[in-house]
Amino acid sequence: MNILYDIKNTTKKYNEDDYTPIDNISMTVNEGDFISIEGPSGTGKSTLLYLMGGLIKPTSGQLLFKGTDIASLSDKEKTKWRKNNTSFIFQETILFSALSAWENLTEALWLKEKISKSKVKEKADFFIEKMGLSDRKNYLPHQLSVGQRRRLIIARALMGSAPLILADEPTNDLDDKWSEIITDLFTQRAKENNAVIMVTHNKKWSQKAFTSYKLENGKISKNIIVP
Secondary structure, three states: OOOEEEEEEEEEEEEEOOEEEEEEEEEEEEEEOOOEEEEOOOOOOHHHHHHHHOOOOOOEEEEEEOEHHHHHOOOHHHHEEEEEHHHEEOOOOOOOOOOOOHHHHHHHHHHOOOEEEEEEHHHHHHHHHHOOOHHHHOOHHHHHHHHHHHHHHHHHHHHOOOOEEEEEOOOOOOOOOOOOOHHHHHHHHHOOOOOOEEEEOOOOHHHHEEEEEEEEOOEEEEOOOOO
């Protein structure tokens, strides 16, 4: 299996708070990996995702995506890199408020990837149905429930062809039924030779990943997956 992302001796320290959420962490992500990073709120899980997504800079260490150190790129280069290589599922349900659920999916994909309108429609049809939003496709975001908005932002991330999915507490606001569906979709995405990194405080959904890590006191260790 090819290495997609190699995190080497990476530290993130906030000097103003004398706080080190990520302390000399090393981790390898291969194509086809579905990795969960588990831990209670406030332990640095989101910080690690933000580092991997090039949204913040490490204090030290390397973030090697296919051999390129993301931390060394300019802001313009990072923006281009993120567009071509990552889909980020944030904890906040950020949507275009003036666009319908359907348009939030299609417009985002047209902006990000050069594919035909028929292919965009095909993907949107699949995910609108898969996420149980067929009867809500013309609703604006404020007309959707919190859980429906959560499913919509996950669908938007999965519609693209990015090789790296970074999911920050994706099962927040979802019941067990939808959490199961979402983690199954992550599994399928990984099996298509992509990589999914999911952070969660929920042990049940952490165990759905192929590999699980625990992040605590700035250090990362491998969990045992219970069949």
